[in-house]
Amino acid sequence: MKxxxxxxxxxxxxxxxxxxxxxxxxxxxxxxxxxxxxxxPVVLKSQVLVGGRGKAGGIKVVNNDVExxxxxxxxxxxxxxxxxxxxxxxVPAVDIKKEFYAAVAIDNIKxxxxxIVSAEGGVDIEETAKKNPQAIKKFYLNGQKTIDTAxxxxxxxxxxxxxxxxxxxxxxxxKLLAVFFTNDCSIAEINPLVKDAKxxxxxxxxxxxxxxxxxxxxxxxxxxxxxxxxxADEIEAKNLNLSFVKMDGTVGCIxxxxxxxxxxxxxxxLLGGEPANFLDVGGSSNSAKVLNALKIILRNKNVKSILxxxxxxxxxxxxxANGIIEARKQLNIQVPMxxxxxxxxxxxxxxxxxxxxxxxxxxxxxxxxxxxKLAKR
Numbered sequence: 001m002k003x004x005x006x007x008x009x010x011x012x013x014x015x016x017x018x019x020x021x022x023x024x025x026x027x028x029x030x031x032x033x034x035x036x037x038x039x040x041p042v043v044l045k046s047q048v049l050v051g052g053r054g055k056a057g058g059i060k061v062v063n064n065d066v067e068x069x070x071x072x073x074x075x076x077x078x079x080x081x082x083x084x085x086x087x088x089x090x091v092p093a094v095d096i097k098k099e100f101y102a103a104v105a106i107d108n109i110k111x112x113x114x115x116i117v118s119a120e121g122g123v124d125i126e127e128t129a130k131k132n133p134q135a136i137k138k139f140y141l142n143g144q145k146t147i148d149t150a151x152x153x154x155x156x157x158x159x160x161x162x163x164x165x166x167x168x169x170x171x172x173x174x175k176l177l178a179v180f181f182t183n184d185c186s187i188a189e190i191n192p193l194v195k196d197a198k199x200x201x202x203x204x205x206x207x208x209x210x211x212x213x214x215x216x217x218x219x220x221x222x223x224x225x226x227x228x229x230x231x232a233d234e235i236e237a238k239n240l241n242l243s244f245v246k247m248d249g250t251v252g253c254i255x256x257x258x259x260x261x262x263x264x265x266x267x268x269x270l271l272g273g274e275p276a277n278f279l280d281v282g283g284s285s286n287s288a289k290v291l292n293a294l295k296i297i298l299r300n301k302n303v304k305s306i307l308x309x310x311x312x313x314x315x316x317x318x319x320x321a322n323g324i325i326e327a328r329k330q331l332n333i334q335v336p337m338x339x340x341x342x343x344x345x346x347x348x349x350x351x352x353x354x355x356x357x358x359x360x361x362x363x364x365x366x367x368x369x370x371x372x373k374l375a376k377r
Contacts, residue, residue: 001210003224004047006089008206011183015175019203022091031072032065034090040064041093046075046085049229054123056080061093083229094202099192101125102173104180107140113180115139115173119159121192145181147174168201183221184214233296240292242281249274250304250375252297254290256281256315264309267364273372276303283314290323294331305336305374309364312343321349325356336374340367
């Protein structure tokens with residue numbers, strides 16, 4: 001789950017990370033009032049949940065009322081990667097002396113949380129990572145939630161030459177860790193972390209993403225969700241206890257178990273097709289779940305065939321078969337379907353399907369081959 005910069009900045013403030021301040025507005029009159037209260041120059045920052053705001057013209061420094069009106073109106077009219085700018089975050093301009101990058105993230109390969117810090121922060125940090133990777137320093141927590149003080153001095157000295165800066169940066173990074181762990185984040189990022197001409201430090205930008213699977217532990221975070229950036233089908237699927245992610249292909253998928261679902265997507269690609277979605281109906285599936293899954297998949301007009309791939313353990317194949325038959329009755333399905341039901345009650349499932357002239361494939365490969373072939377007709 002992503003949140004806007006102004007919301008992430010508030011989380012930083014809550015733990016004591018210094019920020020320049022600022023307010024979020026939607027109208028020109030409100031914006032002018034905020035700018036005059038803060039004092040020019042100020043920075044207008046479009047609030048969209050996509051990257052590339054600056055390069056799209058969504059961030060501007062303004063020095064007076066005339067510039068403010070011109071740029072505010074233009075930014076509000078922007079579409080950045082297809083998204084309209086509904087809110088603008090107005091912050092005091094900072095006289096930046098030096099920019100740094102700081103983030104807490106998860107390294108899935110090493111199964112560890114890592115602090116990522118660089119003395120070359122700013123909008124081109126991705127280019128820095130490609131062209132000068134040694135400038136990106138990483139400090140692994142080794143399964144802990146706090147900084148290992150024995151290893152820390154050597155790390156922090158490799159980035160911040162001044163002893164006072166090392167102390168300040170350590171404090172900011174410790175607080176960033178607090179944001180990360182307290183809120184079950186997948187990433188908490190400051191880019192740039194700046195030092196101004198007076199020697200003061202600020203988080204000049206903020207990015208925080210939460211782990212969707214942990215949101216149930218943080219009811220207070222739900223109010224931060226911007227549903228306009230989320231797919232309506234994915235929201236509905238979640239409410240129906242289905243794990244669903246929309247994709248760009250033509251083969252709709254209903255599978256049980258995340259591992260088998262991923263393997264199914266890989267096999268579709270391997271055999272020349274393109275999956276239209278990831279959908280895991282989970283264990284203990286009943287016919288209603290299959291019906292709901294098919295309703296969601298069939299809303300996607302790009303879907304040319306449907307693949308049902310079930311390996312029944314807890315999930316009963318006859319439940320899935322009954323769901324398929326009920327869906328065909330209720331939804332008048334015109335999209336061709338390829339089915340593979342193996343495992344618990346597979347014989348009963350095969351009989352149910354046979355009565356409706358549906359054949360259950362004996363192998364996953366043959367079912368996928370048929371689904372890809374049908375999608376290409």
